[in-house]
Amino acid sequence: MSYVPQLPSNAPFTPEQRSWLNGWIAGVLAAQARDGDSAPAEAAPLVPVTILFGTQTGSAEGLAKKLSRDLQSKGFESTVLGMDQYAKADLANCERLLLITSTYGDGDPPDNAVSFWQWLNGEAPSLSKTQFSVLALGDTNYEKFCAFGKAVDARLEALGAKRIADRVDCDVDYDAGFAAWSAQVGQAFSLSSSAAGILPADTSISGQDARSTSDRQDAYPTGTKANPYSARLVTNQLLTTASAAKETRHFEININGLSYEPGDAIGIVPENDIALVNAILDHGGWSTDDELRHLLLHKHDITNPSKDLIQAVAACAKHDDLTALIDPARSADLKQWLYGRDVLDLLQLLPKGELSSTDFIALLKKLQPRLYSIASSLKAAPSQVHLTIAQVRYQSHGRARNGVCSTFLADRAQGDTPVPVFIQPSHGFKLPTDDTKPVIMIGPGTGVAPFRSFLQERQATGARGKNWLFFGEQSRMQSYFYKDEWATLIQNGVLHRMDTAFSRDQEQKIYVQHRMTENGAELYRWLEDGAHFYVCGDASRMAKDVDAALHQVIEQHGGKSTDDAKAYIAAMKEAKRYQRDVY
Ligand SMILES: Cc1cc2nc3c(=O)[nH]c(=O)nc-3n(C[C@H](O)[C@H](O)[C@H](O)COP(=O)(O)OP(=O)(O)OC[C@H]3O[C@@H](n4cnc5c(N)ncnc54)[C@H](O)[C@@H]3O)c2cc1C
Ligand SMILES: NC(=O)c1ccc[n+]([C@@H]2O[C@H](COP(=O)([O-])OP(=O)(O)OC[C@H]3O[C@@H](n4cnc5c(N)ncnc54)[C@H](OP(=O)(O)O)[C@@H]3O)[C@@H](O)[C@H]2O)c1
Ligand SMILES: Cc1cc2nc3c(=O)[nH]c(=O)nc-3n(C[C@H](O)[C@H](O)[C@H](O)COP(=O)(O)O)c2cc1C
Structure with missing residues (x-):
């Protein structure tokens, strides 16, 4: 049975609100599982909401569009715009504003948010009419986790806007965070709009509605992050010489039916290295557990240890040095300690068989797809995606280590091995529409x-x-x-x-x-x-x-x-x- 996240028991809601919000979360996750570009629902739009996204590789844009579909089906008139597409002059009169943004570089805005951010910090007017909330996308592997989302959230408040739901900061595995946040903002806007008599109480959002709307969606398209297309690798060639210091390869993948444009990227959901999986199973005393083998091979991140795993191992192994590094003030030292270490290194700090397989699996992150810039045009290579990929291979702590996805393609994806892929449309990295431009x-x-x-x-x-x-x-x-x-x-x-x-x-x-x-x-x-x-x-x-x-x-x-x-x-x-x- 699949796990549906629920609000934490200490979240500040009445039992009715909690039940309503948990219903919404289940509905949004069901819709995400389909992840299709469904048509907007037919309900008459009533209450305007502006959703702005800041993105580099499209995740924030995808979530903004999903949120918009959910809100539209509930009687809101939502408009989704990139931060670079938004007419800034409109902001002072915007009453309901939702922002979904990633962070790039070293805690910086993604490219399409740069000028909006400069303006927000400079000439932006008072935003006393605006109710807002921010969903921040990031990656806890970066020192400045969700820094740009945090900065936008603080700046809007400083400009006098009213936060209607707390900012949610999401790690790369953002589905549950998005579901919880969208539930809260939907509820907050719904309540404030009903109170103002704009949104009739009987059109307010209900978890049941959210589920039935998503159930009405037609068969979802293939080739999405949640439902990747099962492609096949047909070419794997060295681009560097055998004696070169680096190994870079050219790959060709058959993607019958999927479409992309120059400038787009492809997401690849890799399979972990079976040798590393077996070493983990062996150390844990779980070698005969085939279900666990499958989960470690396909579903969980066995190279980047989660904070939960580090904490559990430090406590269980009574490892004072590692325990000291968990202090947020020592995050740079922890990062250095983790560099070149993986989940097996952590597990090896414990005696064999110390953890149960159920406890262990609950301490792992989900395996994430990797993005690659597409190196071909469909006009020159019909039904194919070509890729140029540097192989990640290095020695650390006496063991050879391999990048999960680069070596999945180089070493393990031959013949009939499915290569799950989805197209990640680029945000703006496109050829000029005027083909005379240099x-x-x-x-x-x-x-x-x-x-x-x-x-x-x-x-x-x-x-x-x-x-x-x-x-x-x-x-x-x-x-x-x-x-x-x-x-x-x-x-x-x-x-x-x-x-x-x-x-x-x-x-x-x-x-x-x-x-x-x-x-x-x-x-x-x-x-x-x-x-x-x-x-x-x-x-x-x-x-x-x-x-x-x-x-x-x-x-x-x-x-x-x-x-x-x-x-x-x-x-x-x-x-x-x-x-x-x-x-
Ligand atoms: C939009 C986008 C487009 C991209 N396009 C391309 C592309 O066209 N071609 C391409 O090759 N890549 C591209 N990448 C990068 C790609 O997504 C992967 O990050 C890269 O292939 C590594 O993935 P992996 O699974 O092989 O390695 P992972 O398993 O993710 O391992 C990489 C990690 O290994 C660690 N590491 C590496 N070397 C060492 C070392 N010597 N010592 C200790 N630790 C080390 C680092 O922590 C590093 O983060 C792109 C990324 C993005 C976001
Ligand atoms: N974070 C890092 O420190 C780091 C370093 C290297 C690669 N990477 C990552 O490794 C992956 C693959 O890299 P890649 O094989 O595509 O190429 P790459 O390592 O970026 O190297 C391509 C060429 O760029 C040169 N280069 C190095 N520093 C440069 C700089 N400051 N300005 C301009 N050129 C520079 C390299 O020279 P030299 O190698 O001779 O210096 C090499 O000739 C990418 O994901 C990249 O981000 C990260
Ligand atoms: C080159 C690069 C730099 C990044 N820098 C940060 C960072 O400083 N802080 C952070 O929390 N996340 C950082 N991230 C993670 C992204 O914010 C995260 O993957 C996000 O989900 C991407 O969303 P998008 O596709 O909408 O851009 C970085 C990602 C990349 C590829």
Whole structure:
């Protein structure tokens, strides 16, 4: 039987409210399990609600749309908009505002929230008419967990808006948090609207209604996060030489019937490494438990230990050092201690057979899908998705470790093994709709993936705009991915310029941003001609350095002050001419 989360027993609700909210949660989770793009229900819209999302990879947008469907079916007139699509002037008159946002970089806003956030912190008016609530998406593996959602929540309050339901901060496994939050905001808006006589009491939300609405949905489509499409891997090729320091691979997956656009990503639900699963079963004394084996292989995260597991092991093993690290003030030390350790390392701190399998499984996180930028265009590779993936393999604490998904594809997904996938539409990382516009693409390492897709698409559609690719890797001889394809595209007049930066072919590192500054005058001319500027790949260092180089090029070759260069780039972002897909 599947587990349906309930409100905590200490939550401040009357028994009637609790029963109503638990019903709503069950209904929302049932709808999520279907996860379809169902048509809005027919109920006449009565009460306006604005739902704004801040997203990088689409999760917040998906939840915003789900919430909107739920609210519409209950008599609310909900409008869903990206934070970059919202006419900010409307905010002062917005009476019901719900925000769902992720956090990126190092506690920063996702790209589509940057200008909204600047405005909210600057010229935003008093929001005394506004009732609001925030759902923050994040990942507890990051130091600044849900930092942007927290900042938005605090800022709205400071501007005089009234919080109608407490912010909920969600880890990557956000379904239950979303269900609980949406129940609370639905209830709060419903009650306040009924009190104001806007929403008749008999149209207020009930858990029963939520369930029956979702039951009315037609057969849900395949290829969603909750219901992935079962694809097959058909090609698995090395892009680097056997002696290269890094192993990067090209994969081709058959995805009959699924559709995507250049710039989209694909979510892959991996299978864990059976050798690691067996080692865990062996240490726990559960080797004969086939159901547990299945759960560890397919459902649970056995590489990133949860906080609950760490606490349980520290207490059970009376491990004073680990217990001390659980103190929130020591989170950086805990992170360092965990680096290169997995669930088996934790389990091995306990004597064999110390935990029951039921207790153990309850202490694990859910296995999460991994996202990959699609490296093909359907026009060039019908019914396929191509991927460019760096393999995560390293030694730690005397044991070889493997990245779950990269090595699932490289080592374990052969033949008939199902590869569960879903398309994750990109938010804004798209080719210009005007095909005469020039395009500049900065794609070191696996960051080149979406640009292979862009170029295939532009070739297939005969786009007239010019294309300039910057590619960087460690070595021309060992890691020049897709070298022959770029040469053919140059020959065919599709790729007008290509600059490479091989970082380890000489003593001094040469990176893509060095090539940008060397060619700054021409790069600036392309920008002045309306070029769209794209960056994909490593977020932690490369994307920041490329951004700094872009500022430098505009200052130097546009003859601009630092502030004017900043304004130039802000205008590019506003016009969607500066797009990033960084991870
Ligand atoms: C929108 C988006 C697009 C992406 N596109 C691509 C793409 O096109 N190609 C691509 O290759 N990746 C891409 N990624 C990254 C990808 O999603 C995965 O994060 C990556 O493949 C690693 O997943 P994994 O399951 O193999 O490794 P995991 O099992 O998730 O392991 C990775 C973790 O291992 C640990 N680790 C790694 N090296 C070491 C070490 N030496 N010592 C100790 N610990 C270590 C780190 O904690 C790291 O976080 C993208 C990510 C996003 C969000
Ligand atoms: N968080 C980190 O510290 C870190 C580091 C590396 C990779 N990664 C992640 O590893 C995954 C795969 O990486 P990848 O194989 O795609 O490529 P990558 O490791 O990003 O390397 C691609 C090329 O970029 C160079 N590079 C390194 N630092 C750079 C910088 N600051 N600016 C510009 N170029 C820089 C690399 O040079 P050198 O290798 O010679 O320096 C290499 O030539 C990605 O998910 C990436 O985010 C993370
Ligand atoms: C490169 C990168 C940086 C991230 N930085 C943070 C962070 O600083 N804090 C946090 O809580 N979550 C962070 N996250 C996690 C995302 O917020 C989380 O995965 C969220 O569910 C994504 O939602 P979205 O698809 O709507 O963007 C980061 C994720 C990535 C890929």
